[in-house]
Amino acid sequence: AAKILAEPGSKGLLTCGSGIGISIAANRHAGIRAALCHNSLEASLARQHNDANVLVMGGRLIGEALAVDTLEKFFSTSFEGGRHQIRIEKIEINPERQKN
Numbered sequence: 001a002a003k004i005l006a007e008p009g010s011k012g013l014l015t016c017g018s019g020i021g022i023s024i025a026a027n028r029h030a031g032i033r034a035a036l037c038h039n040s041l042e043a044s045l046a047r048q049h050n051d052a053n054v055l056v057m058g059g060r061l062i063g064e065a066l067a068v069d070t071l072e073k074f075f076s077t078s079f080e081g082g083r084h085q086i087r088i089e090k091i092e093i094n095p096e097r098q099k100n
Contacts, residue, residue: 001032035054036058039066047077050087
C-alpha cells in the first residue's frame with residue numbers, strides 16, 4: 001500500500017486463495033481502492049468507474065489465461081473521471097479516522 005500511495009498513478013496486484021481477505025485488508029488503507037476481479041470486464045469497469053489502483057485476484061478461483069487477460073485489461077484501462085470522480089470523493093477514507 002505504501003508504495004502505491006508514494007507514487008501517484010501507480011497500480012498494484014494482490015492475490016490470495018479467494019482474493020476476499022486480501023481485498024478487505026487492502027481497502028483499510030486510505031487511498032487504496034482494491035477491486036476483486038474475476039474477468040477482464042470487471043477489471044475494466046473497476047478502472048473506468050472506480051479508479052481502482054489495486055487489482056485483486058483469487059489464485060484458487062481463476063485460471064492462468066483468464067488471470068493474464070484480466071491483469072492486462074486492468075493495467076491498460078484508464079479512469080474516466082467526470083461523474084465517477086464524485087463517487088471516489090464520497091468513498092475515500094478520511095485518514096484521521098483510519099484504524100491501524
